[in-house]
Amino acid sequence: MKELFIKYLNENLPYIKSFHPFFNEALQAMLKAGGKHFRAQLLLGVVECKAPQLVSNALGAALALEFIHTYSLIHDDLPAMDNADFRRGTPTLHKNYDETTAILVGDALNTEAFLLLSNLNLKEKIKINLIRTLAYNAGINGMIIGQAIDCYFEDKKLNLDELKFLHIHKTAKLIAASLKMGCEICELDKKESEKIYDIGLKLGLIFQINDDIIDATMSEEQSGKPANHDTHKNSFVNLLGLQEAINCKNDLIQNCKNDLIDLDEKISKMIENLMIQYL
Amino acid sequence: MKELFIKYLNENLPYIKSFHPFFNEALQAMLKAGGKHFRAQLLLGVVECKAPQLVSNALGAALALEFIHTYSLIHDDLPAMDNADFRRGTPTLHKNYDETTAILVGDALNTEAFLLLSNLNLKEKIKINLIRTLAYNAGINGMIIGQAIDCYFEDKKLNLDELKFLHIHKTAKLIAASLKMGCEICELDKKESEKIYDIGLKLGLIFQINDDIIDATMSEEQSGKPANHDTHKNSFVNLLGLQEAINCKNDLIQNCKNDLIDLDEKISKMIENLMIQYL
Numbered sequence: 440m441k442e443l444f445i446k447y448l449n450e451n452l453p454y455i456k457s458f459h460p461f462f463n464e465a466l467q468a469m470l471k472a473g474g475k476h477f478r479a480q481l482l483l484g485v486v487e488c489k490a491p492q493l494v495s496n497a498l499g500a501a502l503a504l505e506f507i508h509t510y511s512l513i514h515d516d517l518p519a520m521d522n523a524d525f526r527r528g529t530p531t532l533h534k535n536y537d538e539t540t541a542i543l544v545g546d547a548l549n550t551e552a553f554l555l556l557s558n559l560n561l562k563e564k565i566k567i568n569l570i571r572t573l574a575y576n577a578g579i580n581g582m583i584i585g586q587a588i589d590c591y592f593e594d595k596k597l598n599l600d601e602l603k604f605l606h607i608h609k610t611a612k613l614i615a616a617s618l619k620m621g622c623e624i625c626e627l628d629k630k631e632s633e634k635i636y637d638i639g640l641k642l643g644l645i646f647q648i649n650d651d652i653i654d655a656t657m658s659e660e661q662s663g664k665p666a667n668h669d670t671h672k673n674s675f676v677n678l679l680g681l682q683e684a685i686n687c688k689n690d691l692i693q694n695c696k697n698d699l700i701d702l703d704e705k706i707s708k709m710i711e712n713l714m715i716q717y718l
Numbered sequence: 719m720k721e722l723f724i725k726y727l728n729e730n731l732p733y734i735k736s737f738h739p740f741f742n743e744a745l746q747a748m749l750k751a752g753g754k755h756f757r758a759q760l761l762l763g764v765v766e767c768k769a770p771q772l773v774s775n776a777l778g779a780a781l782a783l784e785f786i787h788t789y790s791l792i793h794d795d796l797p798a799m800d801n802a803d804f805r806r807g808t809p810t811l812h813k814n815y816d817e818t819t820a821i822l823v824g825d826a827l828n829t830e831a832f833l834l835l836s837n838l839n840l841k842e843k844i845k846i847n848l849i850r851t852l853a854y855n856a857g858i859n860g861m862i863i864g865q866a867i868d869c870y871f872e873d874k875k876l877n878l879d880e881l882k883f884l885h886i887h888k889t890a891k892l893i894a895a896s897l898k899m900g901c902e903i904c905e906l907d908k909k910e911s912e913k914i915y916d917i918g919l920k921l922g923l924i925f926q927i928n929d930d931i932i933d934a935t936m937s938e939e940q941s942g943k944p945a946n947h948d949t950h951k952n953s954f955v956n957l958l959g960l961q962e963a964i965n966c967k968n969d970l971i972q973n974c975k976n977d978l979i980d981l982d983e984k985i986s987k988m989i990e991n992l993m994i995q996y997l
Contacts, residue, residue, distance in 0.1 A: 453858055455858045457863050457867065457883070458867070458883070459863065459866050459867050460870070462866045462870075466858065510825075514821055514822075514825060517821065519816070519817035520818055520821070539799055539866070542793055542798060542799070542821065543793075543865055543869075545825070546793060546825070546828060547857055547858045547862040549825060549828050549829060550853050550857040550858075550862070551853070551857050551858060554849075554850060554854055554857055556849075557850040558850065563842040563845075563846050564842050567836050567842050567845055567846065570832055570833075570835075571833065574830070574832045574836060575833055578826055578829040578830050578833055579732055579745065580734055583822055583829070584741065586822060587741045587818070587822050588738050590818045591738055601737060604736070608736075
């Protein structure tokens with residue numbers, strides 16, 4: 440599924456004909472640079488389980504998720520936020536080009552995600568659901584407020600509840616949305632879809648704790664981005680200590696596995712496989 | 719129609735419950751600060767002419783346009799772009815709060831526009847058309863590439879064709895989209911809708927030339943933003959000189975009025991009234 444998505448991504452990179460000397464190159468750079476494509480795999484994984492005949496129609500929805508995730512990384516790396524020099528093993532856009540370009544490429548990918556969804560070869564009702572789910576979870580009620588809190592409280596310590604609020608919004612909601620969008624494409628019933636969304640929130644939190652652990656323990660080469668960069672940030676490792684963060688992650692994984700027992704067997708297996716691979 | 723829209727705007731400002739001390743305030747600040755609401759009026763004007771029973775359902779679409787326009791101003795004003803201190807007679811967001819907040823509020827309004835459209839009380843088919851039209855004209859094939867060219871060529875002189883490309887993309891496409899979205903809500907036939915879109919492109923170009931003239935001739939108090947700020951920019955006044963820019967504007971107005979003769983009489987009258995008021 441990952442290979443299929445990467446092929447689709449590379450054949451559907453955004454492009455605009457103009458006399459700007461490098462905007463297209465910048466627009467495509469971070470999308471081409473790799474990444475785990477975790478969100479895309481979640482969406483496509485659900486579709487493969489429940490409506491495999493729709494996988495080819497769903498690739499554009501997975502790409503829309505990748506656009507949103509990539510725009511968020513590009514803006515997150517800006518000097519006014521994390522001021523990061525490397526991402527996905529390559530210089531960040533504002534380093535390689537300039538800040539203006541990085542801001543505008545992020546803006547473009549945000550908007551383009553919704554253009555992609557509107558053009559999918561799926562029922563109109565499904566497309567509206569996908570757009571609503573993506574915009575809600577990537578917007579002020581999701582990713583944005585998480586990122587705003589992360590930046591504002593950078594040198595101010597949060598308590599555990601606040602830290603969870605931060606990361607549920609900044610990271611987990613888009614991951615949960617990825618699963619939900621898969622459910623929407625397959626027209627699963629609402630109750631099932633909400634149950635899967637809730638598992639996605641836990642999965643997203645595990646993903647973030649894991650990211651914090653990687654940041655604290657891996658070298659730059661291993662992770663493809665600056666190591667130990669987040670010491671002044673509200674991370675699970677900084678708040679709980681490394682061992683307690685690892686325990687917290689393991690508890691959440693167990694909790695998540697318990698939830699998976701109640702789910703459709705195929706979807707449950709798919710999520711477990713991705714957990715083994717990435718978490 | 720403008721009063722109705724402003725009332726709706728103030729009753730539907732974006733809001734999120736969180737412990738961030740000022741994000742909501744920042745999110746709402748530039749929306750509350752005024753502006754001409756030209757784009758909203760174009761959309762609602764068309765609906766009032768052709769399907770007045772749908773005006774109340776269309777207010778959210780006009781608000782989505784206002785979100786996109788306002789996000790573009792917030793990002794445009796950032797230090798990496800125009801580095802402006804004032805907008806709509808009030809300090810810009812990065813001045814009043816910080817750069818992080820300004821970037822994230824812009825991002826939020828961009829995404830929120832599509833959430834608004836997905837939630838409208840209109841047929842799904844219409845909503846998909848609105849989302850496609852807005853995303854296309856505000857995205858890389860529209861506003862974004864215009865803004866990228868504007869910034870990159872700031873101290874490099876463009877020729878007249880390139881300047882037109884810049885401003886058709888940066889300004890005119892979103893104005894044309896406003897009219898087209900009105901047509902889509904009223905389900906006008908495609909040919910009529912494309913004709914109105916093309917007039918919108920001309921209208922948008924007049925709007926930009928007019929803005930350049932205002933910038934060159936009005937005081938800060940009159941225009942609500944720093945005066946004579948664009949001397950190093952590719953503006954019509956800088957390229958053609960003030961008198962030639964005024965002539966160019968008048969020619970385009972005449973050209974636009976000729977096109978209006980072929981249009982539906984009500985829509986034609988509505989556009990002419992807005993031209994008298996704002997151009």
